[in-house]
Amino acid sequence: MQQVAWKVEGMTCSNCALSISKYLDKQGMKSVKVNPIDGEVSFSTEAAQPLAPLQAGIENLGYKVLGNQQSATSNPSSTFFLQNPKGRLLFCALFTLPLMAHMLPWHIHILMNPWVQMSLCLPVFAVGMWYFGKSAYKSLLSGVANMNVLVTLGALAAFIYSLAGTLGQWGAEYQFYETTASIITLVMLGNYLEAASIQRTQKAVQQLAQQQKVMATMIAFDDQHQEQLFEVENSVLKNGDLILIKSGEQVPADCKILWGDCTVSEALLTGESTPIVKQKKDKLIGGSILQNGTVKAQVTAAGNDTVLAGIVQMVKQAQGEKPPLQLLADKISAVFVPLVVGIAILTFLLNYFAFDISGGQSLLRAIAVLVISCPCAMGLATPAAIAVGLGRGAKNGILYKNATALETFKSIKQVVFDKTGTLTTGQFTIQQFQAIGMEEAELQRIVFSLEKFSTHPIAQCLTTAWKTNSPLQWKQVEEVKGFGMQATDAEGNLYRAGSHKWLTTDDTARHHSLYVFKNEALIGWIDVADAIRPEAAEVIQWLHRKGINTVLLSGDKREKCKAVAAQLGITTVLAEQTPEQKLAHLDRLVKEQPTAMVGDGINDAPALAKATLGIALSDASQIAVQSADVILMNHGLKNLPQALGLGKHTWLTIRQNLFWAFIYNIAAIPIAAFGLLTPTFGALAMGLSDVVLAVNSVRLFVKKVV
Numbered sequence: 001m002q003q004v005a006w007k008v009e010g011m012t013c014s015n016c017a018l019s020i021s022k023y024l025d026k027q028g029m030k031s032v033k034v035n036p037i038d039g040e041v042s043f044s045t046e047a048a049q050p051l052a053p054l055q056a057g058i059e060n061l062g063y064k065v066l067g068n069q070q071s072a073t074s075n076p077s078s079t080f081f082l083q084n085p086k087g088r089l090l091f092c093a094l095f096t097l098p099l100m101a102h103m104l105p106w107h108i109h110i111l112m113n114p115w116v117q118m119s120l121c122l123p124v125f126a127v128g129m130w131y132f133g134k135s136a137y138k139s140l141l142s143g144v145a146n147m148n149v150l151v152t153l154g155a156l157a158a159f160i161y162s163l164a165g166t167l168g169q170w171g172a173e174y175q176f177y178e179t180t181a182s183i184i185t186l187v188m189l190g191n192y193l194e195a196a197s198i199q200r201t202q203k204a205v206q207q208l209a210q211q212q213k214v215m216a217t218m219i220a221f222d223d224q225h226q227e228q229l230f231e232v233e234n235s236v237l238k239n240g241d242l243i244l245i246k247s248g249e250q251v252p253a254d255c256k257i258l259w260g261d262c263t264v265s266e267a268l269l270t271g272e273s274t275p276i277v278k279q280k281k282d283k284l285i286g287g288s289i290l291q292n293g294t295v296k297a298q299v300t301a302a303g304n305d306t307v308l309a310g311i312v313q314m315v316k317q318a319q320g321e322k323p324p325l326q327l328l329a330d331k332i333s334a335v336f337v338p339l340v341v342g343i344a345i346l347t348f349l350l351n352y353f354a355f356d357i358s359g360g361q362s363l364l365r366a367i368a369v370l371v372i373s374c375p376c377a378m379g380l381a382t383p384a385a386i387a388v389g390l391g392r393g394a395k396n397g398i399l400y401k402n403a404t405a406l407e408t409f410k411s412i413k414q415v416v417f418d419k420t421g422t423l424t425t426g427q428f429t430i431q432q433f434q435a436i437g438m439e440e441a442e443l444q445r446i447v448f449s450l451e452k453f454s455t456h457p458i459a460q461c462l463t464t465a466w467k468t469n470s471p472l473q474w475k476q477v478e479e480v481k482g483f484g485m486q487a488t489d490a491e492g493n494l495y496r497a498g499s500h501k502w503l504t505t506d507d508t509a510r511h512h513s514l515y516v517f518k519n520e521a522l523i524g525w526i527d528v529a530d531a532i533r534p535e536a537a538e539v540i541q542w543l544h545r546k547g548i549n550t551v552l553l554s555g556d557k558r559e560k561c562k563a564v565a566a567q568l569g570i571t572t573v574l575a576e577q578t579p580e581q582k583l584a585h586l587d588r589l590v591k592e593q594p595t596a597m598v599g600d601g602i603n604d605a606p607a608l609a610k611a612t613l614g615i616a617l618s619d620a621s622q623i624a625v626q627s628a629d630v631i632l633m634n635h636g637l638k639n640l641p642q643a644l645g646l647g648k649h650t651w652l653t654i655r656q657n658l659f660w661a662f663i664y665n666i667a668a669i670p671i672a673a674f675g676l677l678t679p680t681f682g683a684l685a686m687g688l689s690d691v692v693l694a695v696n697s698v699r700l701f702v703k704k705v706v
Contacts, residue, residue, distance in 0.1 A: 136148040451497060615632065
């Protein structure tokens with residue numbers, strides 16, 4: 001399968017996105033995501049599937065495929081002024097404003113002439129039909145009518161009625177050219193304001209994306225092995241390249257320090273404002289800022305493989321996701337346009353035949369119904385809020401892997417924590433150890449040889465402290481989840497290093513951190529110390545103040561878990577649990593109430609997947625990160641309250657947006673049908689309705705959520 005990501009221009013509402021999504025589904029594409037906010041379309045297809053017919057099909061619907069994000073950014077689709085919202089607005093306003101002048105108290109005689117009015121209206125009508133009419137026609141062909149159908153019908157009806165009155169010389173009561181022009185121009189104004197407002201919702205993601213393109217100082221060597229420096233764009237860097245990064249510069253790609261030390265700000269990527277000290281062999285994240293120092297480093301990931309690129313891509317994919325509430329709005333939007341057209345026809349018939357209103361006035365009321373209705377308000381209510389929520393989260397080091405995760409936070413009533421590496425720092429130090437029946441150096445050699453294959457924080461502590469150049473060679477080695485490491489040597493001896501669960505005797509001293517065995521016989525034990533994260537107590541207290549229950553669920557020994565829980569104020573402790581038992585507990589807890597799980601290890605992965613919401617720390621194991629729905633990028637729990645608060649306030653914003661969208665349409669359509677609103681003001685109200693949603697969504701950028 002191949003993953004395709006396109007930038008598509010011309011989407012004006014969620015119905016546009018629905019028509020593209022429906023087309024791609026019909027063509028057999030998988031995992032189709034269409035984001036009406038930023039025009040990104042992604043899907044999966046067979047590797048041999050030609051993409052040209054799909055691109056042509058989307059363009060036949062009335063949209064323009066710009067290609068991938070990079071080409072779309074660097075090569076704008078057109079410089080023709082009528083092909084951007086601002087250019088269309090200015091062109092139409094140039095003719096509409098003089099046309100509207102005849103409505104002033106003092107009449108300008110020449111503007112009362114119907115032929116002059118028609119001449120001023122024609123350019124606006126032509127642009128309106130070229131833009132709205134073409135889009136409306138293509139959307140009808142796709143089977144999902146969009147907002148432009150309503151605008152086109154309203155403008156077309158007013159123009160034809162006026163043209164007939166002019167040709168037939170039926171009098172001024174048949175002249176509605178200003179209505180035609182004002183509908184088109186004011187909707188253009190709404191589109192322009194909406195585009196500007198929606199652009200604001202993408203601000204945080206755009207800031208991240210802009211950090212991906214910078215200049216880098218590359219190091220190379222000439223024939224005399226003399227070091228040479230030259231500037232290149234970071235897009236040409238490859239794994240293994242050597243680069244020089246100086247104080248104040250942005251790290252151009254993920255890399256590992258070979259020489260020098262520095263302090264780095266990762267605030268843009270993790271939300272952590274405190275600079276971090278980095279030394280030789282430490283990793284630097286592309287996009288972070290070198291505040292002090294100069295380093296030489298080797299590129300470990302470049303281009304689309306960097307952490308920053310992954311973050312940007314993850315956020316954009318999440319924006320294309322549709323939470324349950326949006327699916328409901330989409331269903332309503334899909335039938336909204338035909339319903340409004342029916343109401344408009346009924347409005348004309350009832351006004352003309354039942355209430356004896358003149359044909360012109362009845363038509364104006366029907367047109368007002370068409371142009372005041374706004375299906376895109378319902379369609380944009382959720383995406384606009386989610387775009388801001390995801391963007392603010394990314395800017396502050398909170399990555400939501402899908403939009404549903406953002407929405408799910410609203411219902412969380414309980415948070416389950418792993419202990420090691422989650423509530424504690426995971427930075428262990430060896431307190432004491434004892435070798436039984438062998439030299440201490442041999443025990444250290446055995447432990448290093450086993451634990452170097454594990455990613456557990458205790459294993460990393462031991463391998464760092466007891467590194468040796470002559471490790472044992474294993475015939476077979478594996479990590480047993482919830483127990484530890486085991487391996488077999490060439491002579492068939494079985495070695496194990498792990499928890500007390502491997503003790504076969506009634507040993508009452510089960511308080512040690514790690515036990516080492518050879519052929520089931522205990523050959524040593526090790527005690528390590530792990531400090532509680534400095535922010536853990538504050539986070540737990542915040543959760544309790546919000547009425548959220550907390551649980552400690554760990555595979556570690558009961559005494560250690562209870563000690564940590566007592567320090568943090570956690571009352572429910574489930575200790576000495578295998579991954580299977582963790583999974584069973586999560587299943588029970590989730591059935592009782594919506595539950596989030598915070599973990600970082602391999603043994604947490606099943607529980608993270610089972611929880612209502614799985615949350616992993618950025619330095620968690622890869623499988624834990626893959627199993628989680630949310631990743632906290634600041635190497636700790638500090639951002640957990642903000643993640644919860646942002647999720648809940650995003651949900652609140654979505655509800656406010658949908659309330660406005662529905663109330664607006666429910667109230668506006670009857671007002672227009674009873675003649676209390678002219679088509680001109682209807683077009684202005686329709687255009688501004690989307691702006692209200694965008695502005696309300698943008699408030700999430702500055703709103704207090706914790």
